[in-house]
Amino acid sequence: MPHKQHTYNKIRESLIKMMVSQSLIPIAILALAIIFSVNAYDPSPLQDFCVAIDDLNGVFVNGRFCKDPVQVNAEDFFFSGLNVPGNTDNQVGSNVTTVNVDQIPGLNTMGISLVRIDYAPYGQNPPHTHPRGSEILVLVKGTLYVGFVSSNQDNNRLFAKVLQPGDVFVFPIGMIHFQVNVGRVPAVAFAGLSSQNAGVITIANAVFGSNPPINPEVLARAFQLDPYIVKELQARFGP
Known part of the structure; x- marks a missing residue:
């Protein structure tokens, strides 16, 4: 300073x-x-709320138009369904139920959102990042192995723990992180994110499933793989 x-x-x-x-x-x-x-900083909100609405006649705030406050009601701040388990019958064995500004319009400008994550036995939420938010996760059922990897600046260190019900773990914004159910029974976790729409980049899907595909020679050299293996991965993850 x-x-x-x-x-x-x-x-x-x-x-x-x-x-x-x-x-x-x-x-x-x-x-x-x-x-x-x-030297400035983000100002405090100048209104109680800005319920998101698809209306070109509204006031544009943080990527969304604001609903007329007179027309705002309790439903704009409500979501029902996080008690319902997600379908984990997929390749990775997990399901993320997201509650962000798309599900609750009243979250607009509030900088928070929530997810429920269901894991099949030995299922995982594969390595991914949230470009616009940090995450705090609490495990409510099962046993998870979780962790994140720091940036090149910090020598790509792995910070990992095995969580039991009631344990909490934090994933810093932008860091690659993951969760794996290491138990024989389903696991359930809830996580809060410091963004109304934190976004998600699943590493394997982004690298090997981009549209259009990244040149296989580029990925082969980056990952020290045979180009034929890269092409096989692109065929598997591609659109």
């Missing part, structure tokens, strides 16, 4: 000198605007 403040002071002094010249006033004003925007 001292270094940042020193840099800020130097820039400010330079701008004051520049503004002495009339011809440089527009440049100085622009530079000042940039400085203040860099």
Whole structure:
């Protein structure tokens, strides 16, 4: 912070000198605007809520249009169904039931969402990332092996634990993470995310199932694989 403040002071002094010249006033004003925007932070909401609605006549806030507050009702903040187990009869043996702004319009601008994750015995939620939110997970049934991998800057360290019912684990924003049911019975977990729509990038699907496909030679060199293996994986994960 001292270094940042020193840099800020130097820039400010330079701008004051520049503004002495009339011809440089527009440049100085622009530079000042940039400085203040860099030192600003997200403002607090100026309204109680902004219920998302597909209406071009509304007020556009955070990627959504706001519903007229007079027409807002309790249903805009409600969702029913997280008590229903998800279908885990698939290749990975898991199912994620998402409750974000698409299911609850009232979540718009609130920066939170929720998921229920069901795991078949030995099923997994494969390695993936959430580009717009951190995640906090609580296990309510079964036994999970969970973890995340830090960035290259932190030498790609693995942070992993085996969770029992009642245990909680946090996955930082953007980090590749996973959960695996290591028990013989189904497992259930609930997770909160710090975004109204955190997004998800499943690593294998994104790398080997992109549309159009990534050049196999690129992936072969990146993963140190034979190009024929890459093509086989692309055929398996492709659209």
